[in-house]
């Protein structure tokens with residue numbers, strides 16, 4: 001059927017959305033999982049469970065999942081080793097009135113695995129970790145400004161610098177400046193404009209662009225020459241990229257780093273890591289919350305990191321991801337879509353970029369793409385997060401689906417009738433930070 005807002009395939013999702021929105025603003029806890037990102041009528045909106053690389057929605061439809069809970073799933077859903085560790089810990093205690101030894105064991109493991117880590121403090125979300133890094137940098141330098149590049153979470157200090165800054169005071173917004181990836185001049189200009197005022201540069205060290213011209217080394221030099229710290233936001237890249245981090249992959253070691261997302265295969269834990277002298281400051285900088293030493297997530301992180309090392313998980317994400325990346329690139333060319341679509345990023349974290357076309361906007365295109373992928377059992381919204389559970393066979397099935405989807409997109413662009421092919425209202429641009 002055509003027309004927005006009802007599709008038998010997603011009937012349960014649609015009725016639960018209506019119910020959820022009566023008690024939950026947007027019907028979801030996470031902006032990127034809400035109806036703002038998923039077209040009602042052409043996409044599932046609620047999931048029931050996950051099995052390895054597969055997501056099962058509440059209507060019983062199955063998908064090979066390339067969102068992987070926004071990158072939080074690195075091993076696959078319902079990983080037996082993580083589950084066993086979690087059950088064993090839960091039977092002892094979830095959290096206790098004193099610190100557990102497991103906190104130290106995990107900190108030691110992270111120090112082993114992340115180049116800049118000489119000390120570790122745990123948070124729950126990536127935003128805790130980025131905010132912790134920024135507070136340490138401000139305390140260390142006694143400066144107030146920070147310069148950002150990428151997405152760094154929901155808290156005032158960062159989100160105030162974006163279009164979604166409702167509720168953030170102007171005085172806070174003024175503390176955050178922006179620089180451009182691979183543009184060292186945009187950084188030197190900031191230091192010139194605010195001499196002696198910038199505490200830190202914080203960036204996603206490698207996202208959808210490769211660092212060019214030794215950008216990351218230069219950034220570190222420029223930061224230090226100006227008395228500022230370099231912070232890597234490795235919330236996505238930590239325990240996902242080859243070597244286990246972007247700093248391992250690129251050979252550039254920052255002063256501090258934030259990790260989160262995939263470090264516990266979906267259990268809520270993040271960490272501030274960094275040089276010993278800076279981490280020592282955390283004895284004075286307030287970074288403390290009731291759930292900070294929650295041991296089930298710590299057990300999940302131990303199991304995830306052990307498996308990461310034993311099974312060479314990050315190498316597999318890269319090798320399987322590379323087959324997908326190259327395969328998609330070939331299909332884009334084969335369907336004559338290269339002017340409108342491209343695929344960028346690293347093998348374990350890729351993005352299909354969609355541009356406006358004479359006959360359709362990039363958002364119309366994205367909506368049709370999502371509709372047709374979902375219909376074929378591929379949970380894809382343009383981003384590809386790989387997990388260890390994704391095999392070459394899943395990639396082959398995905399490429400076969402994309403072959404059909406790209407044919408439809410090419411046809412729609414040629415026939416200038418994309419909107420007519422939609423079972424839903426097209427998505428609208430809301431929030432772009434990368």
Ligand SMILES: Cc1ncc(COP(=O)(O)O)c(C=O)c1O
Pocket residue numbers: 070124125126127128130150151152153154204233234235236260261
């Ligand atoms: C690079 C990066 N930093 C920080 C965050 C914030 O993490 P969280 O949403 O867990 O607070 C995210 C989340 O998407 C992220 O991608």
